[in-house]
Amino acid sequence: MTEKRTFEVKALTRVEGEGALYVRLEGDRVEQVELNIYEPPRFFESFLRGREIREVPDITARICGICPVAYQMSACHALEKALGVTVTPEIRALRRLLYCGEWIESHALHIYLLHAPDFLGYESGISMAADHRAAVERGLRIKKIGNALLEVLGGRAIHPINVTVGGFYRAPRPADLQRLIPDLEWGLEASVETLQWVAGFDFPDLEVDYACVALKHPDEYPMNEGRVVASGGLDISAEEYETHFQERHMPQSTALHSVMVPQETPYLVGPLARVNLCFEQLPPRARREAETCGVSWPSRNNFQSIAARAVELIVAFEEALRLVRAYSTEATPSRAPYEPHSGEGCHATEAPRGLIYHRYRLGEDGLVAEAKIVPPTSQNQGQIEEDLRQYVPRVLAYDDAEATRRCEHLIRNYDPCISCSTHFLKLQLDRK
Amino acid sequence: MAAKPKLAVFKFASCDGCQLSLLDAEDELLAVADAVEIAYFLEARTRTLEGPYDVGLVEGSITTAHDAERIRRIRDQCQFLVTIGACATSGGIQSLRNWADVNEFISQVYAHPEYIKTLATSTPVADHVIVDFELRGCPINKHQLVELVAALLQGRKPRVPRYSVCIDCKRKHVVCVAVAQGVACLGPVTQAGCGVICPAYHRECFGCFGPKEQPNLASLLGHYANRGADAVQLVRLTRNFNGYAPEFREASDDLETAAALGNTPDAPS
Known part of the structure; x- marks a missing residue:
């Protein structure tokens, strides 16, 4: 008789938001893999209808407390396209700097408090601190610097208040940014140490032929701008995004689940996809450290996403230093003016967890008539399930508790943000 | 030495930003973890300890029948229940549904409305159970959160202004x-x-x-x-x-x- 097993995680931990995993096995055969999103739906796309243009960055920030800037940036760019507004190079630079702040705080949180404990055998960063105090303190200090950057530019780290369509309510004072330089210099070296530390971890062996998807820009590592590219050669503008990527509503989820059309295949967004596709665009220090860290790029092992995240920490500090040093006079005006009118615009940016797409239609009254938001985690959801299908047979030798722990580790490779994905997890392994 | 007080963090409909504020207290986090037993905090740790808890921090609003039931069980487990953030204290931005038809909202966002189970309203925690203290903000201020934890450890009322x-x-x-x-x-x-x-x-x-x-x-x-x-x-x-x-x-x-x-x-x- 075939042995039937189930692996089950009722509440995934060290992820943002609420979800579960259910895996059902018959012998060595994986019968079912389901990532359940039980985070309750909040209906942002519905209640954005009828709101003012200027309210959209404030409201969409509330989709996610970890990556509010990603929502604000995609919303502002999309609305500016709808309104025909062009921002100045100074505002463009400040937006990139703001995004650096968010990448730093989000990546440091995930590397040090959420993901490294999986590699080193701890249940949390808090327990890990008992044996690796210096490392955890380094991570917290890196994170704090990211938050400090967000505070200067955005007013506060969570749900910044200084972002608006057209630019910023108030441009930062050069002195307030210059003051961060010593910390940013420390942070750059600390992120190199971070990469050296994580690149030495023991990575479970799982090579997947990913369809990586990310923005790509000829002159810079992607954050706010670029064309949407994929490993197969796809190279499109944001305006063509919905023709090539579509959402499906799965029964187990309050999140919508994205696929590439016409093949209906899953794909990968996030740090590993970005490093793989945009290695040439890495700034010099990040590229040098990535080349010598011991991980070979492009990587087809998403357990190495922690190294990709560390490479991007270097990117963010390198870029932040460059941008802060170049900011010598207060940007004036701090924002481009606009008159509300009807129109439609869409835009994709790179959130810490991957590509994020927004589209808005404005009515004759200048209010939002329709909003569409595609967060990174709902795009990764199909790929997470696909990875699990390939990985589960390799963990069958372990008892249920250890097998389940390993599956959870795999899910955390994606830094899933479930709160975000509610337009989006429980881990349960079912061995019958 | 007396056992450390047990702190639990619970999440309902929310963005995670308020519980993130605890992890954002970078200078105090390890000290807090030394002073209290972080017994239940899914975003930060895998290990969970059974209740009862001395302090429960609740983020998020009540939007499902299941959550309305869950908050009652949590109340029973917590000696001191504190709501943190606008979602938990007033229903949050998702309470905009309270002025709309939630079924219309569901059909606007989801292809299969039948998969979605949700209440017509998003309501604050205090509409469901007795709340001992509330920390306001969207998001909360991390310094107020640290003050709250310190005050609870010292057995005094947290100093949080109510003026404008x-x-x-x-x-x-x-x-x-x-x-x-x-x-x-x-x-x-x-x-x-x-x-x-x-x-x-x-x-x-x-x-x-x-x-x-x-x-x-x-x-x-x-x-x-x-x-x-x-x-x-x-x-x-x-x-x-x-x-x-x-x-x-x-x-x-x-x-x-x-x-x-x-x-x-x-x-x-």
């Missing part, structure tokens, strides 16, 4: 945006605690910390209307992150009714 944003603007010498820019600012009716960041960044307060003690919204909104603010815009201003807090809710409902009747809101005498 205006008081702090004056203290910090921030120029009044309502006066200087002529914009409708919720500072006079909103509880302090954010550090007056919006006026300091040259924009209006939009009420992240919810109503202050005894706010007079009718008077303030009447004043803005007399100065030419559009009633519908004022409804939107009050109806956002804390829109379902009773004082904000009544004000936006009254304003909406008046606007529908073509009346100007009451001006202060």
Whole structure:
């Protein structure tokens, strides 16, 4: 008789938001893999209808407390396209700097408090601190610097208040940014140490032929701008995004689940996809450290996403230093003016967890008539399930508790943000 | 040594930003972890300890029948229950559904409405169980959170102001945006605690910390209307992150009714 097993995680931990995993096995055969999103739906796309243009960055920030800037940036760019507004190079630079702040705080949180404990055998960063105090303190200090950057530019780290369509309510004072330089210099070296530390971890062996998807820009590592590219050669503008990527509503989820059309295949967004596709665009220090860290790029092992995240920490500090040093006079005006009118615009940016797409239609009254938001985690959801299908047979030798722990580790490779994905997890392994 | 007090963190419908504030207290996090037993905090740790807990921090609003039941069980487990953030204290931005038809919302977002189980309303935790203390904000202020934990450890009441944003603007010498820019600012009716960041960044307060003690919204909104603010815009201003807090809710409902009747809101005498 075939042995039937189930692996089950009722509440995934060290992820943002609420979800579960259910895996059902018959012998060595994986019968079912389901990532359940039980985070309750909040209906942002519905209640954005009828709101003012200027309210959209404030409201969409509330989709996610970890990556509010990603929502604000995609919303502002999309609305500016709808309104025909062009921002100045100074505002463009400040937006990139703001995004650096968010990448730093989000990546440091995930590397040090959420993901490294999986590699080193701890249940949390808090327990890990008992044996690796210096490392955890380094991570917290890196994170704090990211938050400090967000505070200067955005007013506060969570749900910044200084972002608006057209630019910023108030441009930062050069002195307030210059003051961060010593910390940013420390942070750059600390992120190199971070990469050296994580690149030495023991990575479970799982090579997947990913369809990586990310923005790509000829002159810079992607954050706010670029064309949407994929490993197969796809190279499109944001305006063509919905023709090539579509959402499906799965029964187990309050999140919508994205696929590439016409093949209906899953794909990968996030740090590993970005490093793989945009290695040439890495700034010099990040590229040098990535080349010598011991991980070979492009990587087809998403357990190495922690190294990709560390490479991007270097990117963010390198870029932040460059941008802060170049900011010598207060940007004036701090924002481009606009008159509300009807129109439609869409835009994709790179959130810490991957590509994020927004589209808005404005009515004759200048209010939002329709909003569409595609967060990174709902795009990764199909790929997470696909990875699990390939990985589960390799963990069958372990008892249920250890097998389940390993599956959870795999899910955390994606830094899933479930709160975000509610337009989006429980881990349960079912061995019958 | 006496056992460390057990702290638990629970999440309902929310963005995770308020519980993230605990992890954002980078200077205090390891000290907090030494002083209290972080017994249940899914975002931060895998190990969970069984209740009862000395302190429960609750983030998020109640939007499903399952969550309405879960919060009752959590209340039973926690000696001291604290709601953190606008979602838990007033229903959050998702309470905008309370003025709409939730079934229409579901069909706008999801291809299969039948998969979605949700209540028609998003309500604050205090509508369901007794809450011992509330920490306001969208998001909460991490310094207030650290103060709350310290106060609980010391067995005293947390020092959290209930006065308005205006008081702090004056203290910090921030120029009044309502006066200087002529914009409708919720500072006079909103509880302090954010550090007056919006006026300091040259924009209006939009009420992240919810109503202050005894706010007079009718008077303030009447004043803005007399100065030419559009009633519908004022409804939107009050109806956002804390829109379902009773004082904000009544004000936006009254304003909406008046606007529908073509009346100007009451001006202060």
